[in-house]
Amino acid sequence: MEGHSLAILSQIFIMFAAAKLLAVVGERYKIPAVISEILAGILIGPSLLGLVHPEEWTMALAGLGAIILLFDVGLDQKLTDLMKVGWTVLLVASLGVVVPFFLGYGLLALLEHSTTESIFMGAAMVATSVGITARVLQELGVLKTVVATVILGAAVIDDIFGMIVLAVVSGLREGVNYAQIISVAGMAVGFTLFIVLVGGRVMRRVTPRVRGFAVGDPYFPLALVICLGLAVAAEKIGIAAIVGAFLAGLVFSEEELTPGLKDKIHALYEFLVPFFFVTMGMQMDVRVLGQRQILLLAALVTVLAILGKLVGCGLGAYRMGWRAATQVGVGMVPRGEVGIIVASIGLGLGTISDEIYAVVIIMVLATTLLAPPALKVLFSPRVEPAPANPPSDLL
Amino acid sequence: MEGHSLAILSQIFIMFAAAKLLAVVGERYKIPAVISEILAGILIGPSLLGLVHPEEWTMALAGLGAIILLFDVGLDQKLTDLMKVGWTVLLVASLGVVVPFFLGYGLLALLEHSTTESIFMGAAMVATSVGITARVLQELGVLKTVVATVILGAAVIDDIFGMIVLAVVSGLREGVNYAQIISVAGMAVGFTLFIVLVGGRVMRRVTPRVRGFAVGDPYFPLALVICLGLAVAAEKIGIAAIVGAFLAGLVFSEEELTPGLKDKIHALYEFLVPFFFVTMGMQMDVRVLGQRQILLLAALVTVLAILGKLVGCGLGAYRMGWRAATQVGVGMVPRGEVGIIVASIGLGLGTISDEIYAVVIIMVLATTLLAPPALKVLFSPRVEPAPANPPSDLL
Numbered sequence: 001m002e003g004h005s006l007a008i009l010s011q012i013f014i015m016f017a018a019a020k021l022l023a024v025v026g027e028r029y030k031i032p033a034v035i036s037e038i039l040a041g042i043l044i045g046p047s048l049l050g051l052v053h054p055e056e057w058t059m060a061l062a063g064l065g066a067i068i069l070l071f072d073v074g075l076d077q078k079l080t081d082l083m084k085v086g087w088t089v090l091l092v093a094s095l096g097v098v099v100p101f102f103l104g105y106g107l108l109a110l111l112e113h114s115t116t117e118s119i120f121m122g123a124a125m126v127a128t129s130v131g132i133t134a135r136v137l138q139e140l141g142v143l144k145t146v147v148a149t150v151i152l153g154a155a156v157i158d159d160i161f162g163m164i165v166l167a168v169v170s171g172l173r174e175g176v177n178y179a180q181i182i183s184v185a186g187m188a189v190g191f192t193l194f195i196v197l198v199g200g201r202v203m204r205r206v207t208p209r210v211r212g213f214a215v216g217d218p219y220f221p222l223a224l225v226i227c228l229g230l231a232v233a234a235e236k237i238g239i240a241a242i243v244g245a246f247l248a249g250l251v252f253s254e255e256e257l258t259p260g261l262k263d264k265i266h267a268l269y270e271f272l273v274p275f276f277f278v279t280m281g282m283q284m285d286v287r288v289l290g291q292r293q294i295l296l297l298a299a300l301v302t303v304l305a306i307l308g309k310l311v312g313c314g315l316g317a318y319r320m321g322w323r324a325a326t327q328v329g330v331g332m333v334p335r336g337e338v339g340i341i342v343a344s345i346g347l348g349l350g351t352i353s354d355e356i357y358a359v360v361i362i363m364v365l366a367t368t369l370l371a372p373p374a375l376k377v378l379f380s381p382r383v384e385p386a387p388a389n390p391p392s393d394l395l
Numbered sequence: 396m397e398g399h400s401l402a403i404l405s406q407i408f409i410m411f412a413a414a415k416l417l418a419v420v421g422e423r424y425k426i427p428a429v430i431s432e433i434l435a436g437i438l439i440g441p442s443l444l445g446l447v448h449p450e451e452w453t454m455a456l457a458g459l460g461a462i463i464l465l466f467d468v469g470l471d472q473k474l475t476d477l478m479k480v481g482w483t484v485l486l487v488a489s490l491g492v493v494v495p496f497f498l499g500y501g502l503l504a505l506l507e508h509s510t511t512e513s514i515f516m517g518a519a520m521v522a523t524s525v526g527i528t529a530r531v532l533q534e535l536g537v538l539k540t541v542v543a544t545v546i547l548g549a550a551v552i553d554d555i556f557g558m559i560v561l562a563v564v565s566g567l568r569e570g571v572n573y574a575q576i577i578s579v580a581g582m583a584v585g586f587t588l589f590i591v592l593v594g595g596r597v598m599r600r601v602t603p604r605v606r607g608f609a610v611g612d613p614y615f616p617l618a619l620v621i622c623l624g625l626a627v628a629a630e631k632i633g634i635a636a637i638v639g640a641f642l643a644g645l646v647f648s649e650e651e652l653t654p655g656l657k658d659k660i661h662a663l664y665e666f667l668v669p670f671f672f673v674t675m676g677m678q679m680d681v682r683v684l685g686q687r688q689i690l691l692l693a694a695l696v697t698v699l700a701i702l703g704k705l706v707g708c709g710l711g712a713y714r715m716g717w718r719a720a721t722q723v724g725v726g727m728v729p730r731g732e733v734g735i736i737v738a739s740i741g742l743g744l745g746t747i748s749d750e751i752y753a754v755v756i757i758m759v760l761a762t763t764l765l766a767p768p769a770l771k772v773l774f775s776p777r778v779e780p781a782p783a784n785p786p787s788d789l790l
Contacts, residue, residue: 005743006630008455009462013623020616057455060403067404220665221415228408235401267662270615348400 011052018044019274032132037274041281058279065276068268070242071227074249077156092316093157096332100125100308120346123169124360125305127162128155129336136372140379147324151331162338164188167239170345188239199251207257219258280340288358298362305363309333327378333371335364406447413439414669427527432669436676453674460671463663465637466622469644472551487711488552491727495520495703515741518564519755520700522557523550524731531767535774542719546726557733558641559583562634565740583634594646602652614653675735683753693757700758704728722773728766730759
């Protein structure tokens with residue numbers, strides 16, 4: 001409230017207004033809001049206009065944004081639907097995680113970066129950002145096709161794999177130690193299974209009792225307390241906070257149990273999530289783009305990020321015919337929030353450099369911008385429709 | 396996201412969970428959430444459990460909470476209704492501002508506190524917290540009575556007077572200078588009139604054009620940008636940020652223009668506002684309660700705070716008969732957020748001491764706790780009903 005608070009308040013205003021302004025302008029050119037908000041952060045951040053600087057309070061706001069973002073992603077998955085996923089979807093998701101990971105890891109290892117940095121690069125290339133693809137498929141009116149079902153299903157599994165990879169790499173605080181990787185992986189998988197299996201049941205028992213306990217809507221505060229609580233718990237056991245927030249979202253994903261929750265979380269989302277992407281953009285030092293080597297590396301990483309999903313997911317979907325497999329592969333190309341979070345954790349731990357952080361941001365921006373037009377071409381009516389060759393386990 | 400972020404995240408969790416837990420428990424005993432959240436802050440703050448300390452990021456979150464709180468208060472006022480307020484309401488509101496101000500100012504001046512500190516005390520005693528009274532009147536089923544209309548109308552005017560007083564005192568950065576008071580008052584009144592008169596018209600022109608401009612709901616981001624922008628503007632011209640937020644709320648208060656906005660702001664409210672009250676509680680040093688002098692002063696201030704509204708507002712409503720006048724006076728007794736904000740601004744500027752801050756917090760807690768039971772007695776059916784003697788300008 002005092003003198004210094006004017007500076008903070010002005011910066012909050014600048015961050016939010018820049019994010020929303022660029023998002024509105026970007027929308028006219030079909031640029032996803034994620035991209036616009038990251039660009040807003042790059043623009044107002046220290047390496048360009050210098051209006052806002054990453055500080056403790058920006059990181060606190062951005063952290064809250066990331067937690068609400070991943071809680072919302074979790075809310076969108078239905079636990080019961082997840083159980084029904086077919087083998088094709090599982091194969092698409094698994095290969096789509098394994099191939100990009102080893103391409104990213106391999107490239108940096110080949111270029112003699114440290115093992116930890118190489119692992120972070122691999123991890124940042126894993127998770128598909130399903131939101132962008134889903135919106136494009138919706139605009140094209142093909143959300144009900146088999147290809148869309150496979151893409152969306154695989155992206156969900158992919159998110160969970162991505163969280164496990166993130167949990168493991170965020171445990172890599174001091175160098176790489178295989179025993180530690182295995183123990184963190186065990187912890188992450190155990191935590192996930194525990195929350196998913198026990199949490200869903202507890203919710204089904206608890207929610208009817210909570211109703212009427214408090215005046216107004218009791219679910220929203222309850223959900224927020226559990227979301228923040230699981231985020232803290234995840235960090236305490238050595239995995240990323242957002243993994244906890246994501247799992248909390250999964251637990252609350254049965255909409256019938258908590259009516260109205262999604263709308264309220266979405267209001268929070270609209271306010272807080274821009275601070276996350278803007279801060280992520282602010283952390284990018286555009287001066288590294290002056291270095292030809294970095295640009296070259298960014299281009300290579302982007303190509304590998306695209307190839308990784310195209311080949312990995314395409315292979316997973318090969319039984320659907322080559323055109324459908326290509327559509328699935330391209331649909332899985334956009335990376336988003338999770339890749340950026342992986343990179344920012346690496347940056348925070350000091351295990352990845354400013355240069356590699358910039359490379360990840362460029363890769364995320366490029367894959368997210370390239371996938372939508374490619375999808376439109378692949379689904380365009382002039383192109384012969386994909387042969388109706390759905391894998392047997394989806395019938 | 397790095398090491399230190401675990402500490403921040405844990406503290407965010409503790410603040411939010413403590414606030415909601417105490418609010419749920421308090422609700423069982425009809426204690427308003429404001430009180431429970433302040434008590435939660437006192438409990439977890441440095442002077443008791445020491446789990447959380449006021450830091451830059453807590454102040455940033457609390458500041459956002461205060462802004463959303465006052466935006467929401469503004470949203471609840473209807474500009475068009477304000478214009479129709481009768482003379483009785485205006486008199487109740489004016490005397491209810493003037494009398495408590497001079498009682499608070501006079502007491503501290505008499506006790507030889509500095510003029511600035513005395514003015515802050517007077518200012519902290521001005522604004523009625525209408526939410527608590529409104530809820531009690533609703534529970535008693537008397538919201539549609541003339542007394543309730545007068546109370547709610549006066550509380551609205553009172554809020555605006557309170558904002559002007561706040562604007563003036565927050566300009567008192569270096570001692571008291573009557574020329575400066577007049578200039579800040581002029582600025583505050585001018586800013587208020589400008590926003591209220593021009594803002595409403597602009598909104599009525601702009602909102603239909605905004606519709607359909609952005610995908611999804613364009614009003615919520617627009618409202619937030621304007622709310623933050625006016626808060627910054629208010630601070631820049633030397634008045635409190637929340638005055639700007641309140642005026643932004645007034646501008647957006649015509650619900651038909653921005654459907655769904657209130658629900659979304661309310662979701663933000665539920666998440667952010669607890670951080671404000673918890674932080675306000677954290678800032679209270681309970682050790683000052685060990686000093687008999689402070690307790691005595693707090694008791695005196697509380698009595699004057701109650702008498703101020705009872706006499707001031709009662710006088711304003713005298714034409715309605717003594718029982719109705721008493722009901723109006725008691726209904727205006729609870730102080731709340733604005734009083735606390737005034738005190739915290741004074742604390743931040745260093746113009747009021749920790750002791751006076753504690754006195755204000757106690758006064759707010761006491762008036763807010765005492766008014767509801769008193770209202771219930773005054774409205775109880777065993778008591779002879781207030782003679783239907785409505786002032787002519789309300790007919």
